[in-house]
Amino acid sequence: MAVNYSAPQAQDLFPVAGVRIGVAEAGIRKANRKDLTVFLIDEGSTVGAVFTQNRYAAAPVQVCREHLSAGQDVRAMVVNTGNANAGTGEPGLSNARKTAQALALALNVRHEQVLPFSTGVIMEPLPLDRVLAGMPAALADAGSADGASGAQWLKAAEGIMTTDTLPKAVSRRVQVGGKTVTVSGIAKGAGMIRPNMATMLGFVATDAVIAPSLMNGLARRLADSSFNRVTVDGDTSTNDSFVVVATGKAGNAVVSDLDDAEVQGLLSALTEVAQFLAHAIVRDGEGATKFITVQVEGGKDREECLKVAYAVAHSPLVKTAFFASDPNLGRILAAVGYAGIADLDATKIELHLGDVHVVRQGGRHPDYREEDGQRVMKAAEILVRIGLGRGGAADTVWTCDFSHDYVTINADYRS
Template sequence: MAVGLSELPWMHPIKGVELGTCCAGIKYPERKDLVVVRVNAGSSIAGVFTRNAFCAAPVQIARQHLSSQPEYLLINTGNANAGTGDAGYADAMACCEALANQVGVTSDRVLPFSTGVIGEPLPCGKIIQSIPDAVAALDEDGWKDAAQGILTTDTLPKGASLTFEVDGQSFHITGISKGAGMIKPDMATMLAFIATDVAVAPNVLQQLLATACDRSFNRITIDGDTSTNDSCILMATGTAGNPLLEASSGALYEALLSKLVELCQQLAQAIVRDGEGASKFVSLLVEQASTEAEALDVAYTIAHSPLVKTALFASDPNWGRVLAAVGRANISDLDVSRVQMWLDDVRIVSNGGRAESYREEDGQRVMDQDELLIRVQLGRGEASEQLWTTDLSHEYVRINAEYRS
């Protein structure tokens, strides 16, 4: 059950972007599983992709096509087309060519994306046969259907939409994402598709996306597994009519970056809230580290501890598990006497040991909540980092044990 995740908000259409969704029957009959996105010719498109060495065929092709001024995205769920070798690459290209022929562009103007089971042949016949239906459904108001059409084990679609003003001019940014398991950063940890009507030069757009991903999608983890198919795409149509944003500075740049980070954090946290089997939404804040990398290392050591995650599932204030995780993080000269720790506002560790003020009932009160904060101070410096994670439940095991059935 998703933790504090509601139905999709209203998704503001982005002029110059259309989305069409249909059912191709890739894994389940009568389920929306194929999405086509059309973006105005001349738009800027940026992408960030998985660093997994076994990256899927569509990821390889999308990277190659990104520099060819893409006009279409082709997204399927139900099959990842990863671990499929040369045949998978040929299948992904065949799907790109089918869409290109349907809409009258060259195949390098198509970016493919897939999500689902790894290692199984892509049913490209079903996809190719259904492309005309997805194209026929293209609509500026197609965001809601597309958010539904990219899901795998997600229980709810995920989307966000923001409006902001700079010098009296209004701008918009809208995005959708999917992901619930096999979630751990090494770029963006899921599929996400975001669009804005701001006119932005491609190099600046790429910088904006990379920064936003590092502050959002690269700060979440469900299970520590980085997927083979992670992709995050940002499209800028320029239909708002502003002069082209060509510098990484100025009021418009700062406003766009702020809103992009905000939107990406909403999408990223929605993934955590809908984590497979999740019953807790947990914020992890590590402060007073010597470097940001050190703070992240400690935070991920806590987040990936099966003992911490199962204690969270049990609502058990077994704070010793958190303390042990901090101690085994990659800090060779940690002075444990300077470590402080809290559950929300409850101090549990002071100067490396149990806080004198700590009472079990106070810790239990926090652990009984659906949402909580674990805050750690290392007493080593001024760097801090925050990430978001979940507990580990029986349901997570069931979902992944039955994933191919």
């Protein structure tokens, strides 16, 4: 059960002018479940994307990179769940290309204008026949009266789930230059999450007018403040993809500088959507019972703060201690010590667990009592604050605990 996160409601999700969505049951891995989703994007939209840094990138990731490098306007995206089409060699690449070609033919656009995405089991052949057979139903759904509705965003969030227990979707509206601008997004992910770029799959769209030259930088900026700061288990997926679409239908003046004071409201809305989705992934982490914020401050730079934060957040010993509400907090200090800061001065380390000062100047605080640590660790949401005493840099990572269910879910993943 997700930690302090409940399923979004259709009425809370807003349509984005210029985007239509269709979802179908194609039986890609299991019958009677939504598993094929298409996004139809109006001409003139701008797109930015970032992808996994895993060198074993899935076939659809490779094809998306090819298509985006061709400089074509993206007109559609197609997403299947149940099969990652990763570790599938040349046949996998062929199937990803054929998926894009089929949708392009149906829409009368170039195949480079279609981006394919997959998620699910690695190293199994993509059942292309099922994907192609399900596409007409997805397109018909996108062409229905509800194709552009908020309800379709919720269906899409459901249609890209794998081990997720709940769909992840959110919308925001903001004023930009006197125009109402909408931002809506969905994501999926619950395990194999330490994306190092984005999330397993994330799609955010806005009707704002944003210059094409800014879109890749915007996608990177959003990822760095959200999806790049979460981890469930430290594994980087082969299929991680994060896409931002701007349709331009809101009619605001063209955003040509993301640091312009007049567009900070838009940037804040986009960031809020991305962070909400990233947090939802951690809250719905496989078997998670606790949502943990690891805040590291006093670093020489943000890079070393992240090294420490991820060392703590990835440690199975730390994560299992949080699951058990066991204040065995020396495990946190050990993770700080092996994080990779060669000249770290342990006598300057400070550690707070919620409102409890645990470590002062590298040693146990004289006033620290284990029952205070346990009190904090029993909560569903926990703040771990680490001071390095080296400078003024700070950064934050969000993670979850490891429970018995994490092992069960992954042991049974393919059954």
